[in-house]
Amino acid sequence: xxxxSVLAILSLSSLMLxxxxxxxxxxxxxxxxxxxxxxxxxxxxxxxxxxxxxLTGETxxxxxxxxxxxxxxxxxxxxxxxxxxxxxRIPHASxxxxxxxxxxVEQGFWMKNTLVPLDMVFVRGDGVVSNVAVDVPxxxxxxxxxxxxxxxxxxxxxIELGAFDAAKLGIVKGTTLRLPPLEGK
Numbered sequence: 001x002x003x004x005s006v007l008a009i010l011s012l013s014s015l016m017l018x019x020x021x022x023x024x025x026x027x028x029x030x031x032x033x034x035x036x037x038x039x040x041x042x043x044x045x046x047x048x049x050x051x052x053x054x055l056t057g058e059t060x061x062x063x064x065x066x067x068x069x070x071x072x073x074x075x076x077x078x079x080x081x082x083x084x085x086x087x088x089r090i091p092h093a094s095x096x097x098x099x100x101x102x103x104x105v106e107q108g109f110w111m112k113n114t115l116v117p118l119d120m121v122f123v124r125g126d127g128v129v130s131n132v133a134v135d136v137p138x139x140x141x142x143x144x145x146x147x148x149x150x151x152x153x154x155x156x157x158x159i160e161l162g163a164f165d166a167a168k169l170g171i172v173k174g175t176t177l178r179l180p181p182l183e184g185k
Contacts, residue, residue: 122153
């Protein structure tokens with residue numbers, strides 16, 4: 001290996017090590033959620049494991065006006081609380097479907113240890129979208145709890161997608177989604 005090859009590898013390695021410490025870049029509507037810049041958190045020591053677990057989780061298909069979403073169902077308190085914490089990559093049209101017990105109520109979410117910006121789709125029990133929170137920001141390292149981003153809406157279900165995916169999939173307030181019969185625990 002030549003000296004210039006070694007220097008190139010060391011330089012690339014140095015950049016890769018520094019990347020998680022960089023401030024998150026604001027994603028543009030044209031950016032894909034898979035390429036959105038990730039932030040970091042001291043409370044997420046195994047982002048590769050957390051991301052892989054999400055990416056390989058069992059999914060259901062839910063049709064949107066402009067495509068099909070692949071959603072990991074989370075229907076118990078522990079998995080709802082964990083959500084997409086410590087995940088650093090969300091492919092286009094992929095995400096999580098949070099299932100709560102009836103009836104429709106105001107669902108509040110906060111982005112603690114959420115390392116990528118998200119769209120949050122609040123869906124009533126009848127499948128009608130009541131609210132879409134677009135590009136809810138990730139939580140940068142050191143953000144005090146009181147400054148962590150929050151989003152809320154009325155519903156029995158909440159779908160989390162990568163930032164700007166709801167619009168790409170044609171999901172807006174009033175859209176009807178056909179969800180399979182699911183029960184919250």
